Amino acid sequence: MQSKKQSRREFLKQNSIGLGAVLATGMTPSLFAHTTNFSETPALLGGKPAFTGVWPKWPMWNPETDEKRLLEVMRSGVWSRQDVVGEFEKKWADTTGAKRCLMVVNGTNALVVTMIQSNIGAGDEVIIPAYTFIATAQAVLATGAMPIFVDTDPETFQIDPTKIEAKITSRTRAIMPVHLAGLPADMVRILEIAKKHNLLVIEDACQAHLAEINHQKVGTLGDAGCFSFQNSKNLPIGEGGAIVSNDEAFIDRCYSYHNFGFPHGSVIGGSGAVLSGNKLRPTEYQAAIGLAQLVRLEEQTVTRTGNAEYLKSKLRDIPGILPYKMCPHVTRAAYHLFPFRYKKEEFQGLSRAEFNAALEAEGVPSWNGYAALNTMPFLKHAFTSKAFVKAYSSESLNYDEYAGQNKCPENDRLCNEEAVWLTQSLLLTGKSEMDMIFNAIEKIHKNAGKLKVALKK
Numbered sequence: 026m027q028s029k030k031q032s033r034r035e036f037l038k039q040n041s042i043g044l045g046a047v048l049a050t051g052m053t054p055s056l057f058a059h060t061t062n063f064s065e066t067p068a069l070l071g072g073k074p075a076f077t078g079v080w081p082k083w084p085m086w087n088p089e090t091d092e093k094r095l096l097e098v099m100r101s102g103v104w105s106r107q108d109v110v111g112e113f114e115k116k117w118a119d120t121t122g123a124k125r126c127l128m129v130v131n132g133t134n135a136l137v138v139t140m141i142q143s144n145i146g147a148g149d150e151v152i153i154p155a156y157t158f159i160a161t162a163q164a165v166l167a168t169g170a171m172p173i174f175v176d177t178d179p180e181t182f183q184i185d186p187t188k189i190e191a192k193i194t195s196r197t198r199a200i201m202p203v204h205l206a207g208l209p210a211d212m213v214r215i216l217e218i219a220k221k222h223n224l225l226v227i228e229d230a231c232q233a234h235l236a237e238i239n240h241q242k243v244g245t246l247g248d249a250g251c252f253s254f255q256n257s258k259n260l261p262i263g264e265g266g267a268i269v270s271n272d273e274a275f276i277d278r279c280y281s282y283h284n285f286g287f288p289h290g291s292v293i294g295g296s297g298a299v300l301s302g303n304k305l306r307p308t309e310y311q312a313a314i315g316l317a318q319l320v321r322l323e324e325q326t327v328t329r330t331g332n333a334e335y336l337k338s339k340l341r342d343i344p345g346i347l348p349y350k351m352c353p354h355v356t357r358a359a360y361h362l363f364p365f366r367y368k369k370e371e372f373q374g375l376s377r378a379e380f381n382a383a384l385e386a387e388g389v390p391s392w393n394g395y396a397a398l399n400t401m402p403f404l405k406h407a408f409t410s411k412a413f414v415k416a417y418s419s420e421s422l423n424y425d426e427y428a429g430q431n432k433c434p435e436n437d438r439l440c441n442e443e444a445v446w447l448t449q450s451l452l453l454t455g456k457s458e459m460d461m462i463f464n465a466i467e468k469i470h471k472n473a474g475k476l477k478v479a480l481k482k
Contacts, residue, residue, distance in 0.1 A: 083449075114267070124272075125269065132252060135267060154183065154184035154205070156436050171427075183202070183204075186210075186211045198225060207359030235259075281299070336459040375469075380469060389461070391445050394439075
């Protein structure tokens with residue numbers, strides 16, 4: 026079973042071995058899934074594991090197709106931002122349907138740059154979901170603004186739009202929905218709320234490459250959208266990020282900021298830097314890797330979608346397993362994760378940790394997902410920093426009061442008791458592998474009482 030201290034990257038590395046080169050050539054992964062006759066006895070009780078093959082390796086790399094461009098870049102000696110980065114930006118803008126794209130060093134800084142160039146900073150509040158990766162909140166803090174947490178709709182794993190308006194104050198500047206797991210948030214309702222209160226909408230689409238609302242790519246519905254290309258993402262570069270927007274002047278400002286504030290496009294001035302900026306330029310070899318990965322993103326997304334929908338159709342028949350529900354108007358999901366809720370009362374009191382241990386023994390890696398972000402100590406630490414103490418009143422920095430106003434009970438339950446994730450690479454297989462995942466969970470359910478006794482010994 027995964028150690029509590031094990032990082033997500035370590036978990037993905039240890040549980041994603043074997044099929045990268047095979048999948049890249051188009052061979053059927055089912056050939057490598059050795060179990061075909063399902064055992065009724067859980068592996069922890071001496072039965073045969075449901076899955077005895079190897080799951081797809083992630084990220085994938087095919088030397089024959091992927092290395093030519095990368096080697097050209099490396100041999101050129103032109104490694105800092107130039108034409109290859111520009112090519113990636115053009116292709117990612119075209120892919121998402123946005124007018125413009127700016128590539129930066131990672132998704133976290135994509136969020137930071139977007140907020141800074143949206144004039145968000147000290148004294149402002151940004152509404153974010155409680156169920157998200159820490160980068161969402163840390164990016165808000167990096168601008169000097171305060172993150173305000175909204176509770177989670179446990180059925181969708183997304184920010185609950187019915188609870189957003191109660192968190193809006195005179196200091197609120199933006200709503201930052203996160204398309205968690207590659208499942209789009211309820212953007213139709215969020216945009217309505219933002220328009221009513223004259224708020225910006227900055228989409229954290231870091232996990233949602235190619236996902237859509239009403240056939241429009243996420244990241245292009247709000248004022249700006251941010252993507253991540255970190256190693257685990259559906260389009261992996263190792264590290265990398267992008268901002269997309271239809272606002273040309275905004276992207277010009279972002280470009281200028283990421284290059285020390287030097288003039289760019291509509292950002293003009295005298296000699297030298299004209300904006301207060303930073304250095305967040307990506308490399309040419311990052312872009313070369315991204316271009317190689319982009320070639321297969323559409324096909325991989327189709328595969329993930331088909332397998333996720335098939336697996337969901339089977340799992341919802343198991344009592345105590347509640348797969349995600351889609352928000353209204355979703356026309357496509359990206360399935361960076363396959364999340365479901367686990368109800369131990371339907372498994373004879375078998376705890377989530379025990380369920381995960383049994384599932385791991387069946388050859389199916391799983392993860393509990395995020396801890397409750399709104400209760401982590403980094404928030405209190407930020408409130409005691411010199412920047413916050415100088416920018417806010419002591420009343421505003423009353424952490425106990427802030428914590429009380431940002432309680433998210435539905436999210437606490439999801440994080441602490443119910444959420445289980447399967448990673449996207451498991452979905453890059455076939456229906457037979459989905460049947461094996463189903464079989465693994467089904468026999469754990471049928472034998473939950475026996476497993477509980479065995480695991481207590």
